[in-house]
Amino acid sequence: MRGPQSVKKVAWSSEEDQKLIHYIRNHGIWTWSEMAKYAGLSRSGKSCRLRWVNYLNPRIKRGNITMEEEKIISTMHKMLGNRWSVMAARLPGRTDNELKNYWNTHLKKHATNNPVPRTESQKIRKPKSEADPKSLLDTKTTLSSASEDSKSTDVACAVNESTETITEANIISSHTIEDLQSFCGQPFVTDHKEAFEEPSSPYGTYWNEYLFNLLIAPDTDGTEEIWPNPYF
DNA sequence: AACATTGACAACCGCTCCCGG
DNA sequence: CCCGGGAGCGGTTGTCAATGT
Numbered sequence: 001m002r003g004p005q006s007v008k009k010v011a012w013s014s015e016e017d018q019k020l021i022h023y024i025r026n027h028g029i030w031t032w033s034e035m036a037k038y039a040g041l042s043r044s045g046k047s048c049r050l051r052w053v054n055y056l057n058p059r060i061k062r063g064n065i066t067m068e069e070e071k072i073i074s075t076m077h078k079m080l081g082n083r084w085s086v087m088a089a090r091l092p093g094r095t096d097n098e099l100k101n102y103w104n105t106h107l108k109k110h111a112t113n114n115p116v117p118r119t120e121s122q123k124i125r126k127p128k129s130e131a132d133p134k135s136l137l138d139t140k141t142t143l144s145s146a147s148e149d150s151k152s153t154d155v156a157c158a159v160n161e162s163t164e165t166i167t168e169a170n171i172i173s174s175h176t177i178e179d180l181q182s183f184c185g186q187p188f189v190t191d192h193k194e195a196f197e198e199p200s201s202p203y204g205t206y207w208n209e210y211l212f213n214l215l216i217a218p219d220t221d222g223t224e225e226i227w228p229n230p231y232f
Numbered sequence: 233a234a235c236a237t238t239g240a241c242a243a244c245c246g247c248t249c250c251c252g253g
Numbered sequence: 254c255c256c257g258g259g260a261g262c263g264g265t266t267g268t269c270a271a272t273g274t
Contacts, residue, residue, distance in 0.1 A: 009243050009267045031259070049260075050243065085262060100263070101241050 012051055016041055020048055021056055054097045061093025065102050073099055074107055 023039035029052075032045030041048060054060075065073070069091055076087045084096035084103075091099065 011242070011268080033259075044244095045259080046245090046261095047243075053261090054242075082263065096262075097242080104264095105240055 012055075016043070017051070017056055020052060024052065050097075054095045059093060060095060065094075065106075069094070070102075070107070073103060077103060077107070 019039050019041055020035075023035060027035070027038070029035070032049045034045070036043050036045050036048045039048070043051075072091065073087060076090065080086055082100070082103075084100045087099050088094050088096040
């Protein structure tokens with residue numbers, strides 16, 4: 001992948017950071033390559049974008065990954081593979097690069113079975129317009145918001161009237177979409193599988209609630225019905 | 233104290249996709 | 254429909270601090 005010559009990585013200085021922040025505050029984000037020039041930075045547009053997205057953006061949450069976040073990352077990785085941007089969209093304030101680094105340094109060694117090969121994960125890669133982290137961060141269907149109305153089925157019920165239900169016990173043993181398919185006894189059509197990964201979709205909302213109930217509010221007895229399943 | 237190793241993460245690259253002309 | 258530019262994604266690696274020998 002990399003050429004024979006080594007690449008010199010140059011850390012961003014605080015002065016460069018201030019230039020970029022100042023420019024974005026005054027002019028917003030438009031074409032990164034042009035922004036770099038007008039901001040007086042000797043950096044590529046890609047480098048500027050990366051610096052902003054992964055470090056300078058005020059939305060980024062500082063501090064260590066919490067236990068809850070770690071659980072979510074692990075579970076989502078089982079379901080999605082290395083689709084860091086999709087995972088980041090569900091963890092407000094965390095970036096795809098941060099999740100990727102955290103996985104590679106903290107969690108990868110603990111991962112056991114059911115790894116998702118890169119080729120497989122890339123086969124189901126979503127269009128960038130649907131996975132834009134910035135737009136997704138603005139959605140209300142985040143895990144944090146799910147904590148406020150985790151029992152709500154308003155969005156879900158608007159889609160379908162099925163009465164089949166999923167219990168926590170079922171979900172705990174259903175860590176992959178395929179497992180969920182198996183449990184439900186009905187395959188997802190492709191669109192639905194994709195929609196599962198879109199946080200702002202009804203499926204995404206459903207999954208967010210699933211994750212919340214499974215990982216953050218695990219104080220049920222395992223048989224309690226968490227929410228009606230309107231999809232299967 | 234000096235050197236080697238390891239861990240963490242910032243930053244880069246190539247590839248792919250989207251979109252406008 | 255095709256093409257080129259821009260943006261986004263995931264993989265990889267360089268750098269540096271911490272830790273071990």
